[in-house]
Amino acid sequence: MTLAPSVKGTVPFGEYETWYRVTGDLGSGKPALVFVHGGPGSTHDYLLNATELSELGNPVVHYDQLGNGGSTHLPDKGADFWTVDLFAQELDNLLRQLGIQDNYVLYGQSWGGLLVADHAAKQPQGLKGLVIANAPASYPLWLQEMKVLRDQLPPGNNEILLKHEAEGTTTSDAYFEAMQPFYEKHVCRLKPWPRDFMASFYEMYNDPTVYYSMNGPSEFHVVGTLKDWGVIEGLAAIEVPTLLISGRHDEATPVTVQPYADLIPDVSWEIFEESSHMPHLEEPELFIQVMSTYLKSLG
Template sequence: MPMTEGFIEVTGGKVWYQRHDAMTDRTPVIVLHGGPGSSHYSLQGLRVLAEDRPVIFYDQLGCGNSDRPNDTFLWNLDRFVEELGQIKEALSLDEFHILGHSWGTTLAAAYYLSKPEGVKSIIFSSPCLSAPLWAEDQERNRKLLPLDVQQTLKTCEANGTTDSKEYKDATTIFNKHFVCRLDPFPEFLKKGAHYKNPEVYNIMWGPSEFHVTGNLKDFDCTSELKDIHVPTLYTCGRYDEATPASTEYFSSLTLEGKFHVFEQSAHMPYLEEPEEYVRVIGSFLKEVDDKK
């Protein structure tokens, strides 16, 4: 497929984007990666969706191939919403689908609720639409871990030693249960670790997936999900830290909300069940397009 890439000027610097064009006139989908401070790297396999439609990736400011400015005041939700609007304008996207994963769903929701034009549908993949509810879910998930791991996490958080090797090792065990259950852990992901920016993650989220201390800790848009008036798909893995119960709850609040669980996955079904993930996402996008 034809592919173009380049940089777009946004508030605070330049962001890198990549567009995979299709031989069809179907509506493009823009992919919002997780993090905050991650990159499109782990999601790049979704370029196969370009068999049906243009697929647009970009690395949010501060990570991946994009600029990494030192201004910590840039790391807030409103600026990332503004950034997405600037990308939409630069790429002349009159109408488009949004596929957000993890923190990308927070961004997708906040962007849509700012009332932009042109959003045709939204896919909330492993959603985080309420940081308080996410934190509650992780408290329950932590209780499923071995007792010594639970104690290590609790002690390090109480002592402020979340940057210690003990805490990181315990976090790895949590991740094997609820983030990516592939064993061995993909070398592909290890090689892409340098694309992440831990500073952005720490400022906005915290020291780990389950210890929320950053400026997103009070984010909660559940009361506004009723205001989403486009077709919406909510998905998660059976063992996802974005739990099936919470994901289904979110979907029930949206008039045109659909819900799907990937039965063999945790938080990364696009890697854990790639064929099934692409099938479900692709079918939803085609169904929305064919409603015309």
């Protein structure tokens, strides 16, 4: 398959810069499909295979959120700087700078799912559709379910994790090694991990400023500024057709996703049976099929 050419660049965001990549023609007349990555503090790389969707005529936009990847790094900024509002403003700014604010679809993965739900609840006129992938509706729900999943780890594994968390040694090799069974079961079940996923993983490892500030030391130990945040209150205000995506083995368990299904008026939910937190990588053909059907349904 020959993909449309990609254009890469940066747009100004105040005194900083946001890196972006566009695959396809922004002037095609079809809604631009904007991918909002997870983390917070990850990069676009692990979502790159979605460029295939540009074959439908929808231009595909990836970007790196402030603080990582090709965007401005700010390792000296404290937790008070890294707010949900900052990243909401960055998304709004990107849409305006690219001239797509009147005709776009948002795809938010993991933390990005909460961010796009928050955006959609404000009922922007140019938003035509919404995909919330592998995302909890709140971090309190997420933490509740993390305990359930951690208790199912191999005997002794969670005890090692708890010991390091209590002692503040979560940057140690021992903690990193003890994290792996969880990640291999609930984050990405492919072995070896795909190159695009590893690229994002190492970007976040090399500059964990945002992730550590907002999330914490691991997927299942959220002690950062997001630990009490969620988007449940705004979900009933979302007006656009919404697709929910999750994996059967996802760290974003059905309990964490259920509020989206219950409260968004026009919603459907696709569970990928062989996937965890990365269905677009774990079941790529089915992912393209599901997304193609959804995008065509928007007209």
